[in-house]
Amino acid sequence: MARSGPRTFDRDAALEAATLVFWEHGYSGTSISQLTAAMKINPPSLYAAFGDKRTLFTEVVNRYNATYGRFMADAFAEETTATGLVHRLIMGAAEHYAEGSHPPGCLVIAAAANNSPGNAEVSIELADRRNANRDLLQARIADAISSGELPADTDARGLATYVVAVIQGMSQQARDGVNTETLMAVGEMALRTWPVPPMATTARRG
Amino acid sequence: MARSGPRTFDRDAALEAATLVFWEHGYSGTSISQLTAAMKINPPSLYAAFGDKRTLFTEVVNRYNATYGRFMADAFAEETTATGLVHRLIMGAAEHYAEGSHPPGCLVIAAAANNSPGNAEVSIELADRRNANRDLLQARIADAISSGELPADTDARGLATYVVAVIQGMSQQARDGVNTETLMAVGEMALRTWPVPPMATTARRG
DNA sequence: TCCAATCTGTAGCGATCGCTACAGATAGTC
DNA sequence: GACTATCTGTAGCGATCGCTACAGATTGGA
Numbered sequence: 001m002a003r004s005g006p007r008t009f010d011r012d013a014a015l016e017a018a019t020l021v022f023w024e025h026g027y028s029g030t031s032i033s034q035l036t037a038a039m040k041i042n043p044p045s046l047y048a049a050f051g052d053k054r055t056l057f058t059e060v061v062n063r064y065n066a067t068y069g070r071f072m073a074d075a076f077a078e079e080t081t082a083t084g085l086v087h088r089l090i091m092g093a094a095e096h097y098a099e100g101s102h103p104p105g106c107l108v109i110a111a112a113a114n115n116s117p118g119n120a121e122v123s124i125e126l127a128d129r130r131n132a133n134r135d136l137l138q139a140r141i142a143d144a145i146s147s148g149e150l151p152a153d154t155d156a157r158g159l160a161t162y163v164v165a166v167i168q169g170m171s172q173q174a175r176d177g178v179n180t181e182t183l184m185a186v187g188e189m190a191l192r193t194w195p196v197p198p199m200a201t202t203a204r205r206g
Numbered sequence: 207m208a209r210s211g212p213r214t215f216d217r218d219a220a221l222e223a224a225t226l227v228f229w230e231h232g233y234s235g236t237s238i239s240q241l242t243a244a245m246k247i248n249p250p251s252l253y254a255a256f257g258d259k260r261t262l263f264t265e266v267v268n269r270y271n272a273t274y275g276r277f278m279a280d281a282f283a284e285e286t287t288a289t290g291l292v293h294r295l296i297m298g299a300a301e302h303y304a305e306g307s308h309p310p311g312c313l314v315i316a317a318a319a320n321n322s323p324g325n326a327e328v329s330i331e332l333a334d335r336r337n338a339n340r341d342l343l344q345a346r347i348a349d350a351i352s353s354g355e356l357p358a359d360t361d362a363r364g365l366a367t368y369v370v371a372v373i374q375g376m377s378q379q380a381r382d383g384v385n386t387e388t389l390m391a392v393g394e395m396a397l398r399t400w401p402v403p404p405m406a407t408t409a410r411r412g
Numbered sequence: 413t414c415c416a417a418t419c420t421g422t423a424g425c426g427a428t429c430g431c432t433a434c435a436g437a438t439a440g441t442c
Numbered sequence: 443g444a445c446t447a448t449c450t451g452t453a454g455c456g457a458t459c460g461c462t463a464c465a466g467a468t469t470g471g472a
Binding site for chain 2: 458459460461462463
């Protein structure tokens with residue numbers, strides 16, 4: 001039987017496999033035996049390579065944000081206007097959340113909803129990430145109000161919360177079986193609410 | 207020590223206690239020992255009065271829909287126009303999801319998000335309830351298109367999915383700590399997307 | 413007053429959880 | 443080719459899971 005020597009499994013491939021399992025079943029819904037089966041390694045290899053379940057999950061989330069969820073960070077980095085940013089966030093979610101090549105929805109939104117008291121830390125970790133994104137968006141909207149891109153009476157907090165709520169709702173709908181076409185329709189309807197700029201057109205439409 | 211005879215605990219009060227625990231921690235995140243502690247009974251009493259955990263949960267969800275979640279069924283039953291119905295659904299969610307008297311968000315949306323394979327049935331049960339509501343709303347919107355209440359080119363499927371996504375997103379935002387005031391702002395923004403009726407005003411506003 | 417019925421509390425069942433001790437097997441070093 | 447280091451597989455740890463057998467306690471009816 002083939003044993004030992006240097007590591008015989010691909011660490012990143014194992015992380016990818018773990019990502020899909022956590023994405024599908026959530027943190028508490030995923031057991032170590034499910035993980036080792038999907039990653040095709042045994043428990044001691046998992047613990048040697050990734051620490052414990054909690055540490056593995058954090059690494060999975062970070063890798064998720066740099067791969068599947070990258071469109072979010074890209075939108076924040078590349079879009080200079082709040083209007084363009086929100087358009088990219090919402091339509092990116094619509095485009096990606098129901099792709100057939102991976103579990104539906106967003107891992108950060110869906111993976112820690114059921115918190116047994118012992119797993120409270122994980123729920124808080126993901127909630128902090130979600131809220132940080134909302135606060136970042138709110139700041140960008142506030143900037144757009146200051147610069148005159150958006151009307152002066154725009155409610156930055158409410159608008160940021162609205163955008164984030166729509167995205168999270170699209171994630172949930174994707175999990176409930178809605179397809180990409182319908183999600184795109186949802187995204188376009190959501191964008192119609194966007195406050196009309198003082199003298200310009202609203203976001204580009206499909 | 208006080209034992210036996212006829213039942214010594216209030217069945218409905220025990221159900222209420224179970225509801226709050228499931229609402230807070232979800233189905234799989236709630237253990238029998240948590241339930242028995244909250245309901246102030248011992249495991250044999252729980253199983254005698256409510257069957258197993260799965261049956262208890264279904265009864266909890268039904269009771270939830272008849273109490274905390276009643277505003278949904280009331281809106282469907284009492285509102286005659288699609289516009290009025292959607293207004294009540296969205297503003298009702300905004301009003302109730304961040305109340306301090308109970309866990310935030312909606313039990314039906316939040317309580318079965320993390321599905322270990324063994325709990326798949328519970329996830330499907332709640333997803334069916336959510337999707338049934340969406341389909342019902344879609345049918346009401348289709349009726350409103352037929353009757354001329356809404357423009358003929360309205361996308362009933364997309365619009366129903368949008369409304370449901372907003373409500374589910376508000377539930378998630380409430381769980382992430384957003385207060386009622388902000389949820390109300392989110393709801394009003396969401397309603398601005400509502401298609402303009404051929405010749406009438408849109409829904410009443412706050 | 414005594415019995416049958418019913419409920420409650422204790423205690424623990426088998427299964428699974430996250431995690432790890434231990435020993436067998438392989439690679440590089442000299 | 444022996445030695446050391448490292449990784450892998452088996453096997454099982456204590457704890458908790460959902461659930462229940464059993465017996466003690468109390469009630470209503472005969």
